[in-house]
Amino acid sequence: MKQKLITITLGIFLSQSILYSSDIKSIAVKPSFEKVWQEKYGGIDTDRAMATVALENGDIAIAGTCKSFEAKQSDICVTRVNSSGQTLWRKMLGGKNIEIASSIARAKDGALLVAGTSRSFSKNRDRDIYVAKLSLQGEGIWQTTFGKERAEYGRAIVGTDDGGAVVVGETESFGNGYKDIYIAKMDKNGQMLLEKTIGGEKEELVRGLTRTRDGSLMMVGSREVDRAGDGDFFLLKMDQNTKKIWARTYGGEYEDILNAVTPTLDGGVVATGYTRSFGSIQTDLSVMKFSKEGDLIWHKIYGYKRYDYANALTMTRDGDFIIAGATDSMGEGVYDIYVLGLRQNGELFWSGLYGGRNTDIAHGITRTSDGSIVVVGESDSFSNAKDFYMLKLKKSEMK
Numbered sequence: 001m002k003q004k005l006i007t008i009t010l011g012i013f014l015s016q017s018i019l020y021s022s023d024i025k026s027i028a029v030k031p032s033f034e035k036v037w038q039e040k041y042g043g044i045d046t047d048r049a050m051a052t053v054a055l056e057n058g059d060i061a062i063a064g065t066c067k068s069f070e071a072k073q074s075d076i077c078v079t080r081v082n083s084s085g086q087t088l089w090r091k092m093l094g095g096k097n098i099e100i101a102s103s104i105a106r107a108k109d110g111a112l113l114v115a116g117t118s119r120s121f122s123k124n125r126d127r128d129i130y131v132a133k134l135s136l137q138g139e140g141i142w143q144t145t146f147g148k149e150r151a152e153y154g155r156a157i158v159g160t161d162d163g164g165a166v167v168v169g170e171t172e173s174f175g176n177g178y179k180d181i182y183i184a185k186m187d188k189n190g191q192m193l194l195e196k197t198i199g200g201e202k203e204e205l206v207r208g209l210t211r212t213r214d215g216s217l218m219m220v221g222s223r224e225v226d227r228a229g230d231g232d233f234f235l236l237k238m239d240q241n242t243k244k245i246w247a248r249t250y251g252g253e254y255e256d257i258l259n260a261v262t263p264t265l266d267g268g269v270v271a272t273g274y275t276r277s278f279g280s281i282q283t284d285l286s287v288m289k290f291s292k293e294g295d296l297i298w299h300k301i302y303g304y305k306r307y308d309y310a311n312a313l314t315m316t317r318d319g320d321f322i323i324a325g326a327t328d329s330m331g332e333g334v335y336d337i338y339v340l341g342l343r344q345n346g347e348l349f350w351s352g353l354y355g356g357r358n359t360d361i362a363h364g365i366t367r368t369s370d371g372s373i374v375v376v377g378e379s380d381s382f383s384n385a386k387d388f389y390m391l392k393l394k395k396s397e398m399k
Contacts, residue, residue, distance in 0.1 A: 252277020
């Protein structure tokens with residue numbers, strides 16, 4: 001059996017941390033968050049909001065995948081939305097084939113960096129990593145793709161202090177037929193400065209990337225160690241030149257993956273995703289905090305009888321954490337958007353369910369410049385096709 005990181009500590013926390021729906025409802029206390037507005041945005045076909053980033057004046061930018069709006073097949077659509085939920089502009093990115101959005105971030109100069117996957121620009125129509133830079137007015141500055149002989153997938157991007165960016169994803173062009181992690185650093189004009197892969201005998205996946213308080217980068221995903229199909233949580237801390245600082249592989253007997261990561265005030269990170277290990281009946285939402293040196297501080301699991309998972313998280317002004325994902329264990333829909341509030345010590349202080357009678361899933365979250373929280377995702381509960389779903393929350397006043 002493989003070695004697990006801080007197994008004794010984890011066992012202690014798990015005995016206190018596996019919460020079921022009845023427990024979650026009973027411990028919800030003030031201060032909680034209340035809905036300011038919810039908006040749906042889309043055309044006659046499938047449109048999904050996949051990621052969001054905060055802009056000035058309470059605005060946000062959203063990166064999504066759209067089949068509406070005269071898309072060729074599916075295009076990456078970048079949308080700016082103001083603090084009231086009104087769309088200011090939309091920019092379609094891509095070519096004649098399929099583009100899929102994964103991530104959006106800010107460059108050092110304030111412009112937007114978008115990452116995803118494209119089949120429009122490769123000679124063999126295989127998948128390449130796609131990166132674009134846009135102005136805050138929605139004007140294209142540059143776009144580029146990275147690809148080898150087989151498929152590559154763009155998953156996350158961050159801006160670097162030199163004005164460039166680091167993009168991470170997966171590649172099938174190396175290794176033994178499994179996906180390996182792919183990392184590329186670009187300059188401010190989108191020119192590649194370096195690239196590298198990380199992989200073993202089985203599959204590695206990457207889902208999230210963030211900057212920590214010391215300027216380093218933290219990447220999260222999963223890594224198969226023992227057997228195919230049952231990956232473990234994987235974290236890699238690196239500097240802005242992609243040099244490894246530390247890495248951690250950690251998990252249980254079954255599938256465990258981290259989908260998102262955010263920095264903490266003390267220099268560490270909180271990461272979230274889902275687990276099928278640690279006594280989970282199906283899939284439970286998993287959240288864990290690591291110190292800046294890579295030590296596990298706490299691990300919390302939230303779930304009930306069916307499928308509960310997290311796709312995104314952000315930190316509040318107070319240093320607490322808001323997590324967004326989906327559940328079919330609770331609520332009235334096939335899947336409902338599931339939002340949780342956790343203290344800095346991992347204690348749950350609030351949760352909410354949003355959506356309608358069909359499928360509602362959160363894919364992205366950000367804290368806006370006015371301190372509110374905006375969740376973005378997809379919904380087919382309010383129209384015949386999947387639309388962007390946008391939800392703004394603010395902290396309730398103490399009574």
